[in-house]
Amino acid sequence: MKSLGFVAVGLLxxxxxxxxxxxxxxxxSASTASSGGSADGVLRGGLVTxxxxxxxxxxxxxxxxLFSAFGPGAIGRAVAGGSISQWDDSPKExxxxxxxxxxxxxxxxxxxxxxxxxxFGAASALHExxxxxxxxxxxxxxxTRHAIASxxxxxxxxxxxxxxxxxxxxxxxxxxxxxxxxxxxxxTAGDGAVNFGITMAAEMGWNVFKEFSPIHAGRH
Amino acid sequence: xxxxxxFAIPALVLIGxxxxxxxxxxxxxQAPGAITLSDWIxxxxxxxxxPRPPYQFVDEDLNGTNPKIRVRDANxxxxxxxxxxxxxxxxxxxxxxxxxxxxTEPNYFVESGVITGAHDLHRARPFLGKxxxxxxxxxxxxxxKTLAHAGDRTWSWTDNPFVGTRELNxxxxxxMLTSNWDAxxxxxGKGSNTSIYSSAxxxxxxxxxxxxxxxxxxxxxxxxxxxxxxxxxxxxTRNFVRLEPGQKIAWGYRGKHGSDxxxxxxxxxxxxxxxxxxxxxxxxxxxxxRASGANEAQIGIYTRSLRDRIRQLQxxxxxxxxxxxxxIGLSTSLVPHR
Numbered sequence: 019m020k021s022l023g024f025v026a027v028g029l030l031x032x033x034x035x036x037x038x039x040x041x042x043x044x045x046x047s048a049s050t051a052s053s054g055g056s057a058d059g060v061l062r063g064g065l066v067t068x069x070x071x072x073x074x075x076x077x078x079x080x081x082x083x084l085f086s087a088f089g090p091g092a093i094g095r096a097v098a099g100g101s102i103s104q105w106d107d108s109p110k111e112x113x114x115x116x117x118x119x120x121x122x123x124x125x126x127x128x129x130x131x132x133x134x135x136x137x138f139g140a141a142s143a144l145h146e147x148x149x150x151x152x153x154x155x156x157x158x159x160x161x162t163r164h165a166i167a168s169x170x171x172x173x174x175x176x177x178x179x180x181x182x183x184x185x186x187x188x189x190x191x192x193x194x195x196x197x198x199x200x201x202x203x204x205x206t207a208g209d210g211a212v213n214f215g216i217t218m219a220a221e222m223g224w225n226v227f228k229e230f231s232p233i234h235a236g237r238h
Numbered sequence: 239x240x241x242x243x244x245f246a247i248p249a250l251v252l253i254g255x256x257x258x259x260x261x262x263x264x265x266x267x268q269a270p271g272a273i274t275l276s277d278w279i280x281x282x283x284x285x286x287x288x289p290r291p292p293y294q295f296v297d298e299d300l301n302g303t304n305p306k307i308r309v310r311d312a313n314x315x316x317x318x319x320x321x322x323x324x325x326x327x328x329x330x331x332x333x334x335x336x337x338x339x340x341x342t343e344p345n346y347f348v349e350s351g352v353i354t355g356a357h358d359l360h361r362a363r364p365f366l367g368k369x370x371x372x373x374x375x376x377x378x379x380x381x382x383k384t385l386a387h388a389g390d391r392t393w394s395w396t397d398n399p400f401v402g403t404r405e406l407n408x409x410x411x412x413x414m415l416t417s418n419w420d421a422x423x424x425x426x427g428k429g430s431n432t433s434i435y436s437s438a439x440x441x442x443x444x445x446x447x448x449x450x451x452x453x454x455x456x457x458x459x460x461x462x463x464x465x466x467x468x469x470x471x472x473x474x475t476r477n478f479v480r481l482e483p484g485q486k487i488a489w490g491y492r493g494k495h496g497s498d499x500x501x502x503x504x505x506x507x508x509x510x511x512x513x514x515x516x517x518x519x520x521x522x523x524x525x526x527x528r529a530s531g532a533n534e535a536q537i538g539i540y541t542r543s544l545r546d547r548i549r550q551l552q553x554x555x556x557x558x559x560x561x562x563x564x565x566i567g568l569s570t571s572l573v574p575h576r
Contacts, residue, residue: 059529176364
């Protein structure tokens, strides 16, 4: 389990060290410069340099936060995370059985809620849009790379993609805050770091699922 | 007793006259003119009134939930330039409303352009480049000479001169047809999406529902609704309308003041609107959607879904859908803003 965390942290470092990738926001569209009207009623007076990006309103951001922090997806992820911890018998002090399973699910759900709350607050303050945007490229590896990279990136309100301090920071913050209710064997800084890595790895997996899942087609 | 009648009768006559005068001078709908494909492309303003560059910055409008700025174009016309998630919906809705005879203002989708002289921007800052270049905006004409807001006057779904009329009920159907869940009215104070306009040189007051940004997505409550979401719009289409036992029309629509929007609509109101709605061709819808900046995939989904919704309305009264009418414009006139 811990090795998974180290792999995730390593991947984060690799992605940040890699040269800037072509993103949706950077990919030039086929539109050309012209002026005045056109046969289709769309007016064009310059070069369109990026695909359309639609920012969220404040109420849309709040709704998105509530849904992602406490909605069915959050519950499903908590059940999955709690079940894996149960199978891994981690932390050992919580033992086995239904009560321990519930405790692990509750712990995962609380940590996720804290992470999303931190992310929502920081993203609002820093004007970051932390929705997941599907890749507009084709090809399995290109889309997978986009999904993995999106774990560490967000957009500003103009749609430009950049390294997201809120995504990474909120995952780190929630990982360390969750040490408060963990038993003694899981309370060191190293445990927090490993938990952070696991959280980012899980987020990558979730993004890959969203990239290819037909359920999420057309959604952010 | 006779003396009391002496005062009561003139008073009643006066009240009745005032009520009749108010109704006569209030306009919600006027028979649409000869609508052509060009009207679906250019909307109520036509090609002639389309914004013409260069665009000169006037100021930023901080009202509402989306970033907006005011600009003046080469013709001297002033425009409200809006960015964000409502631009396509509003442009398409203006074409639909215009084709069906409801009051609306000229709206255009501008894919790209340059606004000069912009400064001290707040919400709109991310949408303008260093040289004032922008992409994806809605330009709405502010033409106070032709159609001006009558002060801050608004109206509500339950209190207006048209309650119970086919025209008001037709407007409600259009709200549902486009999944406009943001049906706020005078009861919502400054957030009202209803307006009353006056026209220069006329005593008439034009009643309009003038916020169509929250359309063409999913209707519903806080966690469900959205805007300009072709997939969601398509998925909800099958629940648009059905006839329940007792000839009761059941609408799938949910939104703000949803019960006011869905209630009071009679079969005769649906049939009245269908006179005009049935004549709208797929080609018209596609042209209007394309002019609103929809991509080809969205055009396909929206056109099929709107056609399906219109057919559902037709099926309320006939087992077989009416034969499609193609290539025929509507032959009526009046539109105060053109």
